[in-house]
Amino acid sequence: MQDLVVVGAGPYGLSIASHAAAAGLRPRVFGRPMAAWRDGMPPGMLLKSEPWASNLSDPKGAYGLAAYAATQGVEARHGVPLPVGLFASYGLWFAEKAAPPVEERTVTAVRPRAGGGFGVTVDGGGDSGRHRETFLARTVVLAVGVRPFADVPGPLRALAPERVSHSVDHADLTRFKGLDVTVVGAGQAALETATLLAEQGTTVRVVARSHQLNWNTLPPPLERPLGEVARAPHTGLGCGWKNWLYAETPGLFRRLPASTRARVFTSALGPAGAWWLRERFEGAVEVRLGESVAAAAPAGDRVRLDLVSTRGSVDAVTTDHVIAATGFTPRLSRLGLLDERLRRSLRRMGASGAPETDAVFETSHPGLFVTGLLSAPSFGPSMRFVLGATYTAGRVVRGVRRRLGTGSRQLPSGASREPLPAGTAQTNWMDGF
Known part of the structure; x- marks a missing residue:
């Protein structure tokens, strides 16, 4: 029986695997390393987060x-965006240097066993010649990224895949050269996708429910007068x-009242474009604010969109393709790899579809x-950003070791989990970001 299986090989999965190996565990890690960054972001995209806030986590730092940028002759400087492709290559370098083999x-499939642990089924690996495999694991960490949770607005879901897609579906936008594309959304993914489309000669418009676009401002220098730091510290x-x-x-944050957490998720870090994108975007992309897609239907080999404004007026737009850059919702129901009985048994965060976790990221199923x-x-x-991997990795490994009995105290297989500490609030998280 395997002690630990890590499902996913993005920043979180690789960081956890690195900490697990350093702690003496021998995890099996499954997935395509840095898949979301390699397969879901086209050339020309830049990293929105600062380089110093975009590290994967190994125990020694x-x-x-x-460190990787230096090996490529690139300086990772504050206030200077780096190519997403460089970040993807960094993740592969990290996987080679700091993590066990992926x-x-x-x-x-991940199924619970009556005596504790899980049955894990893995495919054969494409052209590897390997057969489908099922084995037992005592602990499983889900580090599946965002792709399973991509949101597409309801009116668009009935369209054929060649007419609608999500922003995470595109590693290459050149297929849209010479076409008309409508991008739905107001965040960085929407605005940067639209900009790249416009810059390659695609006719593109952005449709957003908000009445204005929000843009981040140029970050101040890292070295600032103490008074400025005290008023607004860098994070x-x-x-x-x-x-x-x-x-x-x-x-x-995990101990805050449910109502507070819900309010934070409706207001904090909402959709916004990077400061360095604004000049490229404005004047190059048509913007339709205060509108949302009310209906969508095929129109020959194109798509007719009925756009309704906040005033109630309806306007029709015909386009070749719709890209939904409309975010992600972490619902357990979207994780088809989890056994249905297991999914239904997990405690959830109020009315949301997200699982409740303890201080070491363990769900209600041991x-x-x-x-x-x-x-x-x-x-x-x-936790929506690479930044969260550093906080997560060591704590998850601590929880795994505790569950395996290699931590501070042993918990027998199948034992019920510890109750939440006194005063810990239950959550009622609202959908979306």
Whole structure:
């Protein structure tokens, strides 16, 4: 029986694997390394987060983004965006240097066993010649990234795939040269996708429910007068004390009242474009604000969109393709690899579809851990970003060792989990970001 299986090989999965190996565990890690960054972001995209806030986590902190950039003759400088392609290559370098080998195979099923642990089924790995495999694991960490949770507005879901897609579906936008594309959304993914489309000669418009686009401002220098630092400290989520709390104290966030957490998720770190994108975007892309897609239907080999404004007026637009850059919702129901009985048995965060977790990211089913977007309702906004991997990795490994009996105390297989500490609030997280 395997002690630990990590499902996913993005920033969270690789960071957890690195900490697990350093702790003496021998995890099996499955997935395509840095898949979301390699397969879902086209050339020309830039990293929105600062380089110093975009590190994967190894126990010694020796394999950060700046260290990799130096090997490529690139300086990772504050206030200077780096190519997403460079970040993807950094993740592959990290996987080679700081993590155990990754098996580029897909976990297709995780089922609970009556005596404790899980049955894990993995596909054969494409052209590898390997057969489908099922084995036993005592603990499983889900580090599946965001792709399973992509949101497409209801009116668009009935369209054929050649007419509608999500922003995470595109590693190459050149297929849209010479076409008309409508991008739905107002965040960085929408605005940068639209900009890249316009720059390659695509006719493009952005449709957004909001009445204005929000743009981040140029970050101040890292070295500033003490008074400025005291008023608005730097964090990996932007300047300010609220952002500092989200970035530096996820454990404290987990103890906030449910209503507070729900309010934060409706207001904190909402859709916004990077400061360096604004000049390229404005004047190059048609923008339709205060409108949403009310209906969508094929129109020959194109798509007719009925756009309704906040005033109630309806306008029709015909386009060749719609790209939904409309975010992600961490619902367990979207994780088809989890056994249905297991999914139904997990305690959830109020009315949301996200799992409830304890301080070490363990769900209500002993031995099952969740990270990244799935843990954001418990630990706050930082878990939506690479930044959260550093907080997560060591704590998950601590929880795994405790569950295996190699930590401070042993918990027998199948034992019920510890109750939440006194005073810990239950959550009622709202959908979306």
